[in-house]
Every structure is written in C-alpha cells, then in structure tokens.
Amino acid sequence: MAKLDVNIGALQLKNPVMTASGTFGYGLEFQDFVELSEIGGIIVKGTTLKPREGNDYPRMAETPQGMLNCVGLQNKGVDYFCEHIYPQLLPTGGNYIVNVSGSSPEDYAECAARVDALANIPAIELNISCPNVRDGGMAFGVTCAGASSVVKAVRQAYHKTLIVKLSPNVTDITEIARAVEAEGADSVSLINTLMGMAVDIEKRKKTLSIGTGGLSGPCVKPVALRMVHQVAKSVKIPVIGLGGISSAKDAIEFLMCGATAIEIGTANFLDPAITIKVRDGINEWLDKHNIADIHEIIGAIQ
C-alpha cells in the first residue's frame, strides 16, 4: 500500500482522487456504489448566492467520446445548501468542498462567506469558468482582470483553502493561473469544459437550448493534459487536474504532468463506482513499480 495522501494548501486529501463539480451531485446519489469517506475530496454542484433554475431543456448532447452540457448552474442557493443539504452530508464522512459561482465579485464573496461558516467544509472551488451562464461565470475567467477581481473579493471573505477552477476557453491559461495565484488562491483546478456546439441537421437547429455547451469526457483529455502541464510549470501553488479522466492510467498521466490531485467528472456517469476504482488502480500501479509515496510521481514529467 503506497502513501496516497496529498495536501492542497491546508486541505488534506487521503488520496488524490476528487469528484468534479456537477458530475457527482452531493455524493448522496452515489452512496449505493461507493463509500463516500474513501474518496479524496467531493466537490459538490456549483452553488450560487440565490437559487438558479438553470437553462431550459435540452441541456445535453452526446458527442464522440464525450458530451456537451448547458445545465447553467441549476441549484437551490447557498442558504438552502447550508440549511438542508449540509446536514445530510455530515454523517457520510465525506471530505466535502463546495463549488461557488456568482455573477459579480460581491456575489461570489457573499456566497463564499456563508460557506466559510460551515465547520466541516475545508475548502471551496471558485467557478470562474462556467461556459453556460450569461451573467458572470466564464466572463470572469477569460481575462486576468476579471479573474483577479473575483479572487481578490473572495480572498477577503473566505479564510480556508481557496481553489480556483480555470477555463480552457482562453488564449493563454497560464496568465490567468498566475493572476489568481497573485491574488492569494491556494490552488488552481483545470480544465473546466471546452465550449462547443451541436446541431440537428434534420431540424436545421442547434441541439442545445442555448445553442452552445461545455464539452467534457475522454475527448478533451489531451487538451486538459497539455494545459495542466503548462500551468504546473508556471505557478507555485498546487494544481488539480481534470478533463476526461476515466481510469487510473489517465489519473497518473495528470499526476506526472504536475497535478497534485485530480478530479473525475463525466466518467462518473458511465461508471458510478469509478472514483474508488481509480484510487485502487493508482495504488496498484505504485505498488507494482515499488513506489512508496505518490509524491514521487507528481510532476515527474518535465
């Protein structure tokens, strides 16, 4: 049994496997398939200050080795989360992290402050990269000034580990990463979905209700891997890698390219027990190669 625990700032993970926001609900939906306390970290659905209904149906289109979604941050708001969902999470023993989104720096900060008050939530992931909402979301994540403004506001209101989730829909993702690092982010996670589109040729219409959506799944993995490698070289804070990870091999690729931890997203839909399989697979691989500590492979590929 290799040593699998890693730290993201002050956030301790018993293994580097986390779940990507929006793909694992609140974990409760997966309790029949996996022991939630065994997962390194569970990042819950994007949470906003006020409830959001999200976009209209249809919100999903299947693509070769992936899918597009335009859910649009449907959630019942941070107060509902604190009062009704958080108490349900406590007995699971899960290491929960809240994904926070907003439409202004003040929104983000207020939402983060309310999550700060929850004793058993050790970190938040700031979503400045949602491609599916008009008011905010990715708008902040595609410029250094926008990203800085949100992180600056949140950093003042939030005192635990602050992870910032980056958009790949930019010219140079390393610039954004450095900008949020300068404002005090403890970590960056990447990549959020790539903006894409699907059409129905029979109807001569766009498939998704808002026309575009975020692409995820194995098809984005090479893009994600390249960006994680680039960002890991250009910031000092730990990087969390995600984008199409579906196996232990995929996860190890990201770790070797400089990710301290990884998130599993769309693969949860194909195999609801994938998180634990990836953790076990990483451990087996390390044992097979006589590697005692996962840190020996993190960033191994220059």
Place this chain on the structure above:
Amino acid sequence: MKKYILDLEVKSVERVHERYVLIRLTDDKPLPEMLPGQFVEVRVDGSSSTFLRRPISINFVDYVSNELWLLVACVGDGTRRLAELQPGDTLNCVLPLGNGFSTQSDGSNGDEKGTLHRVLLTGGGVGVAPLLYLGKVLKEQGVAPTFLLGARSAKDLLMLSEFEKYGRVLVTTEDGSMGEKGFVTNHSVLQQESFDLIQVCGPTPMMKAVARYAHEKGIACEVSLENLMACGLGACLCCVEKVRKESTEASNEVPQTTNVCVCKEGPVFNINRLLWQN
C-alpha cells in the same frame, strides 16, 4: 431503494419486430427489488459512437425464473449493438433507477386510500414496455388492469399474448388492421367505461392526448417521460422537466415552477405536476 451495478447474463435476445428486440437477462444471485416504471442504465460496449449509457425501461421482472426483460427499440448504433448480444454475453446495468408507477391509489379520486379498482394502462410503440410489469404487479394486488395498446398496424403490436396474462387487452391501429381504427384516445372503451387511474407510456403526442382526456374527465393520470439523460442518478441535471412546485416547497419569492430530474423524480409524473395544459 438500493441501486446496484450488475453484470447481468444475457439469456436470450428475441427479435419481436423489425425494430424491436426483447432481451432476457439473468444473474447468479437473486435480482434486486424493482418497481414497474423504473428503468435500467445499460452500458453499450463495442459501439464507438455510443458514449453514454442507454436508459431502458423495465419490461418485466420474473423473480421465479430470476429474469429481467428489456424491450429495446433499435434506433441508433448503440441500441442496434444491444440487439446483437448473444446468449452468455454480459450486459452491465445500473438499476433500478427512477420512481416507478403508482400501484396504489393516492386517495385523490375519493377512493379509500390505497385501493384501485379500474385501471387503464395505455401505450404505443416501445412505450408499451413498462406496462407489462406494471400489469403483473397490479394483478397480483387483485386489480386486473385493462390494457389499451396502440400501433400503426397489426404487425407493430408487441407482446400481446404476454399482456393477455394479466388483464383484458384492447387494441387500436391507425390502419384498422386490428382492433379499433384510430388512436388510443379514439377507442370506444373510453366512452363506455370509467376508470379511476390511467397510466401511460408512449410517444409524447399520444401521452399528451391521453393526459388531455384524463384531465377533462377528472381521472388521475400518470405518464412516463423519456427526456434525454446522461447519469440516470439525479447528478448531472441534464434530463430536467419543468414542473409545478409541490405546495410544500412553494414560496412567494420564487417562481412556482421548477426543473426536476426525470431520472430521479420521474420518469413517472402525475399529469397535474406537468405544464402540458399550457
């Protein structure tokens, strides 16, 4: 209800129609409890264009022979691949998912709560699939249902002899080649008899027509929706349907409709919750 990921064994694949196959699955262990109207997310192996699992409604469960039946319409590459399964192959299934049809009265029709008397199960196309298991469960509870099955033509009616085991079977065909000519909503039984619950699964225009009829007559009605899904577990929020908020969750500040997951809060909905009348 506990959910499982199971590698079920294919016992047989029978082509029941040019477009439909009946897949009978079994397992070494007793199959878990499943309710009529629930569904299974099956993994399709060997189809490069099929990325996501495919939601397939539970056609029938026989706990004596330990069989789960799936009636599959071959519409794309993924479902065509399912039709090519051979006895002895395994099919990876996540089950049981969703809520299922009511098999007891909710008391809203003035009946004693829990009792149903006259139940009409109606559907068309591959939509008839869940009605078979529903009919069996209702019959076991002492309520032999009436099946009203619609199709384009006699050759498109599926599994009639199976339905006959659990209740009276009435038929409509669009070309009049069997039963009464027309759509299910044109069938004379709707004028001649009264029902206290109608349960529907079929193409959306058909379900809407039946729902309109039930609404006008004040008959309780449930429909099974088929929105496009990814996870099947209520996690991804892709398959949403806009519904009326239940009174308990209504508040003055927010709109009285809300998006709910068809995979988790459905696929079966009472028509009163849907916005179809608009």
